[in-house]
Structure formats: C-alpha cells, structure tokens
Amino acid sequence: GAGVSQSPSNKVTEKGKDVELRCDPISGHTALYWYRQSLGQGLEFLIYFQGNSAPDKSGLPSDRFSAERTGGSVSTLTIQRTQQEDSAVYLCASSFGPFETQYFGPGTRLLVL
Amino acid sequence: KQEVTQIPAALSVPEGENLVLNCSFTDSAIYNLQWFRQDPGKGLTSLLLIQSSQREQTSGRLNASLDKSSGRSTLYIAASQPGDSATYLCAVDPSGNDYKLSFGAGTTVTVRA
Secondary structure (H helix, E strand, C coil): CCCCEEECCEEEECCCCCEEEEEECCCCCCEEEEEEECCCCCEEEEEEEECCEEEECCCCCCCCEEEEECCCCCEEEEECCCCHHHCEEEEEEEECCCCCCCEECCCEEEEEC | CCCEEEECCEEEEECCCCEEEEEEECCCCEEEEEEEEECCCCCEEEEEEEECCCCEEEECCEEEEEECCCCEEEEEECCCCHHHCEEEEEEEEECCCCCCCEECCCEEEEEEC
C-alpha cells in the first residue's frame, strides 16, 4: 500500500477483555516497530520485528502483551486481560531496513473502561 | 538511557512569526535525529532527518540543526501559518547497534490567524 495502515482506528473495551491491534506495513519494508503513546507522555518503544522475528521485545510492559508478524508483512499486537492503564495510542511504523527512516501509521486509539 | 527533552511544551504565536523549537538529548552517541509532526488524532509525519555527521537539514520553510556535542537540535519554521499548528516531536536514533527511537514529549504549536 501507499503507507502504513492500522486497524481498528479506535477501540473501546472493558477491563479484562483481550484486544488485537493490526498493522499493515509499507510493502517491501522488512522492519516493523510498535510504539505506545500514553496521554501526556512521549512515545515508548514496545517491540521490533526484522522479517518475522522479534529480536527485541524489551519494551513490552508486561506478559499480557504479545505480538507476532506473519509472512514478513502484517503484524498483530495482542493485549490480554486489558487494564485501564493500557489506554493509549498504539502506533506502528515500518522501514526498509532496521536503520532506515521509520514511517508511521495513523495509530489505534485504545480506551479501556 | 537516552533522555530526550523538548522545551517549551506548548507555544502560541501569531501568523507570520518564525518558530523555534528545541530538543535536547543526554547521550551524544546518536545515529540520527528526526523531527516529526503529529496532528490531533493522526499518526506521525516525518519532517526532517539529520544524520549524525550532518549539521543541518532544510526542507522548504523548515530547517533543523544538530549539535551532537552539546546534545541539541533546533527546528526552525519560517513565516508560520495556521496550518503549521500541530505537535512537533523529536526522536533520537541511538548508535548503529540500536534502532529504537527515543522520543521527546513534544511541543504543541498553535499559530493564530
């Protein structure tokens, strides 16, 4: 596609439910990143994929968070047993390679009630 | 750990005035520095990327400077317009063995018509 796309654009869920967030990177980009932007805070790195492998999961805040990438393309970020502090904008980015310019998607706004 | 600070947090100027946005970082061992724009409810748009070996980058009315030794970057926007109203984020890409961007909290700019 022309740019990074994310779905859904907005998600409201109840505390304790699981959610899945999807990212479609730019075609041909091998590197994919997930970031989180909480209200009043800067963006924090969550996880990085090179191809289908995630060599760095150090940013995932707890074991309730997981992510996968299939076919070197689409990635899914899953949050299990959501908590109110998970409410944030989740941004996905992709780049041609790991040290290339990162292009960001529009984000998914998650609200946990 | 790299700390990125942006001052001021918010800025309001009349149309036509030049904008000066500041970004400072604590670890000068960086690979590059990038300025992004974020509109409300939208993702990030890359404005300028400065490699560590460069002193500045220019694109239209935008000019970004980088002083690695002092850990500072400045984004200048000439002859501001209401359409420049947005949040501007700077992000540091650490030295080449790491790809995680470290973001500042942003400066929210309002240009009054």
